[in-house]
Amino acid sequence: MRGQRGFNSLNRNCCFAGFLARPFREPFKLKKTNPVMSQDAFPVETRRHSAAHLMAAAIKDLYPTAKFGVGPATETGFFYDIALDEPLTPEDLPKIEKRMKELRKKKKYFQREEVSADEAIEYMKKEGQDFKVELLELLRDKGSTAIAKETGDESVVGEGETTISFYRTGDFVDLCRGPHVDHSGQVGHFKLRSIAGAYWRGDAKNAQLQRIHALAFETKEELDAELLRLEEQAKRDHRKIGKELNLYTLVEEVGSGLPLWLPNGNVIRDELERLGKTEEHKGGYKRVTTPQITKGDLYHRSGHLPYYAEDMYAPMKIDETDYYLKPMNCPHHHMIYAHDQWSYRDLPVRLAEYGNCYRYEASGGLSGLMRVRGFCMNDAHIYCREDQAKDEFLSVMHLHAKYYRMFGIDNFWMRLSLPDMENLDKYVDDAAGWKRALDILKEAMDESGYPYKEVEGEAAFYGPKVDFMVKSVVGTEYAISTNQLDFVATKNFNLGYTDADGEKKPVYVIHRAPLGTHERFIAFLIEHYAGKFPTWLSPVQAVVIPIADRHEDYAAEVKKKLLFSDVDTVHGGIRAETDFASERMQKKIRNAQTKQIPYMLVVGDAEAENGEVAVRHRDHGDLGTMTIDALIERIAKEQRTRTDEGA
RNA sequence: GCCGCUUUAGCUCAGCUGGUAGAGCAACGCAUUCGUAAUGCGUAGGUCACGUGUUCGAGUCACGUAAGCGGCACCA
Missing domain, CATH: 3.30.980.10 (Threonyl-trna Synthetase; Chain A, domain 2)
Structure with a gap:
């Protein structure tokens, strides 16, 4: 030894x-x-x-x-x-x-x-x-x-x-x-x-x-x-910028993970929501609205209480019956689908809703808007025949591609989330169902040509999914959009259609949320743009800055013209403000720059006389004077194309 | 939820080893009326997160609670 x-x-x-x-x-x-x-x-x-x-x-x-x-x-x-x-x-x-x-x-x-x-x-x-x-x-x-x-x-x-x-x-x-x-x-x-x-x-x-x-x-x-x-990344942190730009706030009095959207932040929600609704309208979706609380029986039937209870809030008793805050919108949409009889000719049926959901997240996991307990999801469910599932899934992927191009998001990866086949207790136990669903998903993904990575143990309890993964500025990875293929709902809810041969057949359900939740998606966009939102998403699109007090009347007139302009914002006109603070023009410009307002319209004697505005752009500096109509046209184009103009 | 840290004015932060609070910005007022990133002067604003305790005395020490932060676990 x-x-x-x-x-x-x-x-x-x-x-x-x-x-x-x-x-x-x-x-x-x-x-x-x-x-x-x-x-x-x-x-x-x-x-x-x-x-x-x-x-x-x-x-x-x-x-x-x-x-x-x-x-x-x-x-x-x-x-x-x-x-x-x-x-x-x-x-x-x-x-x-x-x-x-x-x-x-x-x-x-x-x-x-x-x-x-x-x-x-x-x-x-x-x-x-x-x-x-x-x-x-x-x-x-x-x-x-x-x-x-x-x-x-x-x-x-x-x-x-x-x-x-x-x-x-x-x-x-x-x-x-x-x-x-x-x-x-x-x-x-x-x-x-x-x-x-x-x-x-x-x-x-x-x-x-x-x-x-x-x-x-x-x-x-x-x-x-x-x-x-x-250090630079930390400056883009959505929690910091969200505070600086007054987009949202979290207060102790309301509770952890329950954000209050301030007027500025709500503009972004409104514009995003309209984008979603417009695209869904074009994609043949119908809008529905469902309640925030629901009887426990529905969640037993959907599988949420057996498989998802730990993410749900405790029930509240109403007339001796347990009601739960809804963690997902799918059971409700299933009930809407089940409300009608469907022929094979009617499918696919696409039901869309910006739905509010509440899920229990462990306190230590909450983070600004990225991880919250109450959120609003760009949700929809597509009910289709098995022979349509692949194409429907593909068109969902193409919708993603369109959105991601629009926002210039390219730093993401796609995760094909599979169940842990050796440990199916977290998932609905139906090996054949899983295999069929997986085959359809993989076929769709392979046909799309978009690269993806398979990861075990990340599937939803009712089916495999394709998640879009992004990193926050602090390096945490999040699923920002999700798309799932559900082969379970049809059984639990007896969802079917009558086929050409008169037989009742089951449907496949695609759950999809390409814009994810407002909370996480906007958190990501804040960091992606570092607070410098393109004009169509900017809370305030133009601020009118009078040089001296005597220009205030004209400034007010300009603002009114912008507000009443025929620009297709979700608000039906340019989001314009005036700055009548008792400060010098330079200071007002500085403040507007700090707030990332795209257009600063300086008005003095010359502009008032000619009915013009001196335009300064957040990114391109002084653009010279132009008529109010010319400016409106410029902003209208940016709004319409959802793309900012150059200098 | 777990481990550690943090919490002082609307915001960002000072406040040494206990002796009842301070700055800058913002707000408000007055003066200034100005041409593309900060005009000057003044005024107001704080139950020092909340609670209990130790002490003659607590922003400062101890314990508890809440919220936030860094991770871990969880993550539809």
Whole structure:
């Protein structure tokens, strides 16, 4: 047991000769056999992962009782999950970072050693590294893939390896597949950014560790650029801009996740809603309206209470009957479909509604308008024959394409969400139904030519779906639009039609919400446009700025002409205001710029005399003077085409 | 929901180790009447998120609640 002592005194010059199959090589030897490679020889992921080890080493140094979880590289850096006796606070980060930099300077070697699983376990047990022991046992009993899947850390060990590789950096020894840089001087530049809770092995039933997130890049320039980028991104945050532009507010008195839409924000809702309604009219949809609360029986029948109850609010009792706030509009639309008899000639039947829904979201998951508890969905349900399902789904995809082109959204990906076939308890159990629905969806997607990625375990309980995934400026991914193929509703609600042969046949139901919910979609648009909405979506499209008090009457006249203009906004005229504050023109221009108002109409003596306006555009500056009619025509075109004009 | 942090005027934020609050912007008033991103002067505005406690004394300390933030879990 002579190695035991070596392991127990893991200080600087100790090696593991006695315990490990072969001793770690001494640093000076490494230096000789491993001449220092040029830094660009390491991929940045290697540096990041090595930096994670370096952070662990620094923490081990500062907090000798620390227990370590996993610490993989991320897209822009790395993190490490750690359990400490006392929780770290943000003030501890600089201290850790400082220690890391000291270690980096010392060029600590990354020493690799291979041992058997049992030896590794014994070592980690002696070290009190409970989490590592658990990982090693999992690795020994279930293999490497299980670890990668469970922890999200693929760096632990390679595929199908039987021996465990260990890496030592300073006082920190970790099981790790590698590869690593040669020494700590090569990890590159890093910045510790945040500290947060994370469940061990990603399971809420387990203990929480502290996760330290860090940025890491090869050069300081890249690190600084990323910090700058993050700073710029933060400026687009819809929560910040939403406040600055008075679009919405969340108040404690109303409740978490229940936004109040202010007049400015409501304009955007109104315009979007009209876009949806117009396109749906052209697409052969009929509009319907359904109530906000509904008897529990309907949700039993739809499958919501069996499969979706934890997302629903507690029922309220009315005349001895349970009523629920509606989490989805589909059961109601199904009832509307069921209200009539349908011939094969009538299909598809398309029912559309901007429907308000309420869903329970865990308090910690709420975020501005992105994740809320009450929202309004651009919903519709298409009832069609099986032979129509593919084409109907395709035309829904084309509607998406139209919207996304219109908004200039191209940074999204499509997720074909499948059920977890091995674990169907979250889904309606009908393997054949799932397969047919999936085949139809895939066929439609393949024919559309739009690329998509299949992801297991994300399907709705009643069918597979295609979600449009976008990232918020803070990097969180959200499904912003969703389209689902439902093969269950037809059974639960006995939804059918009479076919040419006189037989009653079942329908397929397509659930679709290409504009998602107002809340999430507008949150995304705010960030997408950084608050600079195109004219057709701008809460205020033009502000009239009188140069002196004597121009106020003319300014009021201009505003009235704009309000009464024949411009096809949802409000039936240009959204115009006047600025009669006791301020200089310059200040009023500044205020209008800050509010991202597209048109500033400066009026003074000359304009009043000629019946003109001096036009300044938010993005293009001074456009010179033009007649009021010419300006109206310009805005009318922008409104009609939903596209801004150039300079 | 969980871990950690935060909450002071409409907004953004100061306020050291306890001695009953301050700035800038915004608002309002007065003066100014101005030609494309901030005119000057003045006035008003705060149960220091809420509650309980410790203390002679709490914005400051402790506990609880609420809301927000960073993550994790959840995510139709």
